[in-house]
Amino acid sequence: MNIIQLQVTSFRNLVDLQLNLKKGVTLFYGMNGQGKTNLVESIYVLSKTHSFRSYHHKEFIHYDAKEACVRAKVHKKSGTHQYQILLTNQGKICFINKNKVAKISQYLGSIQTISFIPEDVRIFKESPRIRRWLLDSELASLFPVYMKQLIIFQKVLEQRNALLKKMSEKQKNLLSIIDEQLLNVSYELYHKRSWLIQQLNELLVTLYQKITKQKDQISIVYKTYLDEKDKEKYIDLAKSMLNENLNKDIEKTFTQIGVHKDDFEIYLNDKAVSLYASQGQQRLISLSLKLAMVELNTRINKDEPILILDDAFSELDKDKKQALLNYILSKEQVFVTCTHYSEVIQEAIDQPIEIIKMRQGNVVERGVICNGRKQSESL
Ligand SMILES: Nc1ncnc2c1ncn2[C@@H]1O[C@H](COP(=O)(O)OP(=O)(O)OP(=O)(O)O)[C@@H](O)[C@H]1O
Numbered sequence: 001m002n003i004i005q006l007q008v009t010s011f012r013n014l015v016d017l018q019l020n021l022k023k024g025v026t027l028f029y030g031m032n033g034q035g036k037t038n039l040v041e042s043i044y045v046l047s048k049t050h051s052f053r054s055y056h057h058k059e060f061i062h063y064d065a066k067e068a069c070v071r072a073k074v075h076k077k078s079g080t081h082q083y084q085i086l087l088t089n090q091g092k093i094c095f096i097n098k099n100k101v102a103k104i105s106q107y108l109g110s111i112q113t114i115s116f117i118p119e120d121v122r123i124f125k126e127s128p129r130i131r132r133w134l135l136d137s138e139l140a141s142l143f144p145v146y147m148k149q150l151i152i153f154q155k156v157l158e159q160r161n162a163l164l165k166k167m168s169e170k171q172k173n174l175l176s177i178i179d180e181q182l183l184n185v186s187y188e189l190y191h192k193r194s195w196l197i198q199q200l201n202e203l204l205v206t207l208y209q210k211i212t213k214q215k216d217q218i219s220i221v222y223k224t225y226l227d228e229k230d231k232e233k234y235i236d237l238a239k240s241m242l243n244e245n246l247n248k249d250i251e252k253t254f255t256q257i258g259v260h261k262d263d264f265e266i267y268l269n270d271k272a273v274s275l276y277a278s279q280g281q282q283r284l285i286s287l288s289l290k291l292a293m294v295e296l297n298t299r300i301n302k303d304e305p306i307l308i309l310d311d312a313f314s315e316l317d318k319d320k321k322q323a324l325l326n327y328i329l330s331k332e333q334v335f336v337t338c339t340h341y342s343e344v345i346q347e348a349i350d351q352p353i354e355i356i357k358m359r360q361g362n363v364v365e366r367g368v369i370c371n372g373r374k375q376s377e378s379l
Pocket residue numbers: 011012013014030031032033034035036037038039059060061062063064311337339
């Protein structure tokens with residue numbers, strides 16, 4: 001899929017921006033603090049209804065405005081549609097073809113984007129919650145039912161924890177009903193997470209080798225409390241594990257084991273990336289993981305997601321920049337931010353690359369670079 005037109009109003013420092021966009025690679029360039037990340041963030045928010053760098057949607061609204069709006073015309077395999085998100089101090093409202101959607105869940109997934117931002121490298125050092133969220137958000141974009149299952153799991157887990165606080169002999173029946181529900185939905189989450197990790201494993205090693213031009217081996221290892229593919233066996237084993245842990249759970253008033261503790265670890269040549277890999281290697285692996293998600297989304301959704309690379313080229317060496325550029329040139333639509341386009345385009349390339357210069361939230365210059373020549377376009 002690809003965005004044909006974008007309109008951004010009062011989103012951070014983007015007061016009123018209208019852009020016609022093309023397929024292929026578009027580079028947003030300019031000095032620090034001019035609105036490059038804000039622009040790609042607005043596209044991401046339109047797609048996901050949340051940001052990759054902020055939890056509070058009020059931060060998106062321009063200091064002097066009451067509401068922010070992002071609107072885009074998107075060309076997809078199923079046709080061309082218009083999507084819009086309106087952000088106010090009270091909340092967010094989404095529209096598809098000018099019709100307000102009743103539930104955000106009906107809107108999510110309409111525009112598929114995968115982003116890489118410099119902060120993504122932190123996934124190796126962050127808490128398991130962040131890594132779980134990476135798996136969960138990817139699964140939600142692949143299978144809409146996944147989000148519903150995750151919400152059910154969280155509700156049932158809360159019920160179980162609440163029951164643990166007032167546990168007595170009489171409540172044992174109720175606990176076994178809750179456990180049955182919990183383990184049924186746990187299996188669904190486990191099964192899909194396990195599948196995802198297996199898929200990403202194959203893609204990650206190929207993409208990492210393509211960009212680094214090295215034969216390093218990479219593997220993702222799923223860390224879960226119980227690895228058993230057969231559903232009946234899984235539930236039986238999990239039940240006995242919950243029973244064994246019951247006294248500890250009652251003491252702590254919290255369920256100690258379960259898929260809510262899931263995590264994964266990435267290994268580079270059998271060494272944990274979080275402990276041994278260099279900063280540059282961590283960056284390349286987290287970037288390759290996002291590229292693996294692009295490939296997987298394309299395979300499952302039969303339509304390519306839009307790729308956003310915020311400041312992804314700045315710390316890469318020359319060869320890796322070239323390899324990354326070659327890779328993204330094969331994608332349907334990619335938005336890249338950088339301080340200068342020469343940071344990304346280092347040698348003559350025979351495919352046109354759109355360049356858009358940003359200053360103080362406005363587009364001040366745009367053009368195309370092809371075969372080492374730059375042609376300006378009228379604004
Ligand atoms: N709600 C807001 N209203 C107005 N301006 C805002 C708002 N939030 C952030 N800004 C401004 O946006 C600017 C930062 O923009 P952005 O992060 O897009 O920069 P950038 O061009 O990506 O720079 P860099 O190259 O440093 O990454 C800052 O000057 C900041 O003050």
